[in-house]
Amino acid sequence: MVQTIKDFQAAGEKAVAKSLNKMKKEDFGIFATICENAKPVGSGSLSGVPIVLSDNISLKDIETTCRSQILKGYIPPFDGAAVEKLKNAGAVLIGKTNMAEFGILGAASTCGPVSNPLDKTKKGGPSGSAAAVSSGIVPAAVCSDAGGLLRVSASYCGTVSFKPSYGAVSRYGLIYYAGSLEQIGVTASTVSDVVAVLDVLSGHDARDTTSLPEKINYSAKIKSGDKPLTGFKIGIPLEFLEDVDTSVLRTFEESVAVFEKLGAVCEKISLKTASWMQPVHDIIAAGESSAMLSRYDGTRFGPRAKADNWHDMVAQTRALFGPVVQRRIMLGVHLLTTGQYQDYYMKSLQIRTLIVDEFDSVFNNYDLLISPTTNTVAPDLNGVCVGGCGFELSSYSAAMAGTDLAGLPVATVPCGNIGHLPVGLQMMSGYLMDENVIAAADAFEKAIDFVLPEAV
């Protein structure tokens, strides 16, 4: 049974103990670490609410490994900014969720894949965050997202997720692998719960220079009435529908009809830069990861290989990265060498500007773009890669790559079920236009009255 923040708060002091109990029993591979002794620190809007974090968010005194062998035993001496804010608001941080190594799509976790709480034979996504919510263990989970780590998981598990505009939540303490693409987001069972957690997480942090100077008000534009989206113009980029399964497309079309009923005007549009989004995401993510993952050399923290000299020590220590991560680093190293840089990396930065520009002009005419979050419902657990993409790309889809590259606010809301598995609807708006996404997601959620299927 999925429960909301209010349900957990109503349960009082027992809520945390109950969650911890369930965590110990679950066998879906959702959690990396259980914080048995977690206690509330501050008090506020999330008082007494158990919340979990993806394993790449630094939690003081708790092993934080990004699910990589290379960080085994690493215990951060400080709390990330998101952690501080959650603690101050009274949330009880009871554990870390499983995730693809360093959040890199397609990479394996040291504790295996996450299976789907609705059907154990299916994937629960590249992170355990959504599964933690859909299994009813916690009302909300905080997780970073580059390429779909959070969004794909939410789509497979039937939860709401939101990745805000780049800079909305401080990255201080987030162990990112691709800093310009990655942003902390939230998943919960309802839009209002996502908003409640985001209101706590967001705001300026002087420790992260990419942090926005002003706090975004997430609850501001929640509308009411019969036709709350009157005047809303929604674009449907055809390129974002290209690889989508027909059954998912059918559900998507029903969602379009729902939006129209809510008063919105929906139009099919075309994005010229769509075909560039995934290649550019790949090149930039690879380049950034080659630098960001350099600090894992065994010198200052984490495991250290025994060798006769420093070079061998570093080489052997770095062999602890999983094969996908190693390939990503090597690709990045290659793309940044003289010559390759000009041909690939610099061009990618230039195309990124074109993508940003195109989104800017699209959002001059449209309040929202929508697409199916994932091409299929949760695939078989034994499929080729965690992201469900079949080969190693840093993003799940063009839509996910594009929103990362432009730093756009993007939500996933469950929009129906195919059999016993949910389908996700993705909504995005212009940079800093987070409230459009929240308003649309909230109106849509209320209109369809989605019910998560019974687990099989």
Added chain:
Amino acid sequence: MVYENPDQVMVGLEIHVQLNKANTKMFCGCTTDYTDEAANTCLCPSCMALPGTTPVLNEKCVDYAIKIGLALNSEIENETDFFMKNYFYPDLGNGYQVTQFDKPIVKGGYVVIEGEDGELKVRINRAHMEDDPGKMVHIGSIAKSAGSLIDFNRSGMPLVEIVTEPDMRSAKEARRFLDKLRSILEYLDVFDGSREGAMKADANISVNSFNGKRINGTRVEVKNISSHKAVEKAINYEIMRQKDALRKGKTLIQETRHYDEDRNVTISLRAKETADDYRYFPDFDLVPYVVGDRVKGIRATLPELPDAKRDRFVKEYDISDAHAKSLVTERAFADLFENVASKVDPKSAASWVADIVKGELNYRDLPVTTISAEDIVSVILMVSQKEISEESGVFIIRTLLDDGGKPADIVKEKGLAMVADDFIAAAAKEAIAENPDAVSDYKAGTEKALNFIVGKVMQKSKGKADARLAREMVLKELENS
């Protein structure tokens, strides 16, 4: 006279300046003053490059870089940005150095130095900001070390790297450039040159002449030289080595060499052909920095620099250019002089401060702050009013530096008050009577005999007589006798 530069030597310098007066490191809040601290105590997660740390630019470093640029007559880039320079090294926590690439904050400029044949304009190519890695301490020698230790106190220290054009033609010119640069930086108050590792230089040296003919020489880089004296020696060694190789028909390679100060030789470190590809790319953690109005504000607070001060001293105080030049090398000296000159005759202030005080301080390796303007003024006044002799004045300065105290007390304690004129007259009479041989020598035309008699008078007064007065008295007595 025009300097021929017989070997067609070209020297360019890259100078790393630690902005150790910026209070905090370049991207975190840790102190820049770790000189007296134990290893690995001035640290935080950020300068240790722990996972999940994010850099925050210390704007004071930007201001200091702008200050340096303005003082070097350079252009300041309005929108400047940072790049990651990737390489692995144990003391480099992040695995990349944050530096600047095609948009350095400072572009162009020049410094005027005293060259081999008069004024030489050394052009500045650029100056950029970057962070310093930690420090490796090798157990044993660098080549055969049993182990290495790392001190991360230095990690994240703000640096400005100043790159010159290869405009210097000798080791001496390179040294003068460094002396001048250091003087300018100290005037700007961005850096304390006395701290270890505050200024380091890489020198690029090529000899471009063989058998009297112009050739395209090979540029060799000597890295990480820590003192100005060592730079001069390393360049001289390198010129000699390159000339010798050319003479013997050996091929010089473009390479990086290390200067071994103890043995005064340069040693090959690595050939440039196999140089690392640093994979520079834009730092996505730091947004481009717009300098904007900061330049105007900083320009307004820029202090008077050594060259301008030197010109003003000559004009305003009518002192010699040699004195002015000596007084302006350190800002504190110039200030001391001006303090003294405001109370006594500027010319004697110049000669006392530049010739005597500076010499005595340097001899003792003491800072300017050891002595006060007030004490120097009282010494000069006592000498000019003939209360004490010049020799006693120097003696008082030395005593002040060695033991402290007040000039008036030292005069009393040591009985330095000048003796009365009639005592000197009597002593002169006595000396003449006691040394008839010297008197007859003098009268026969031996000038030196006069000095002998004056010396005797000074002996009798135990040095407290004014030497000039004693000489006058002796001459008068000799005329009368």
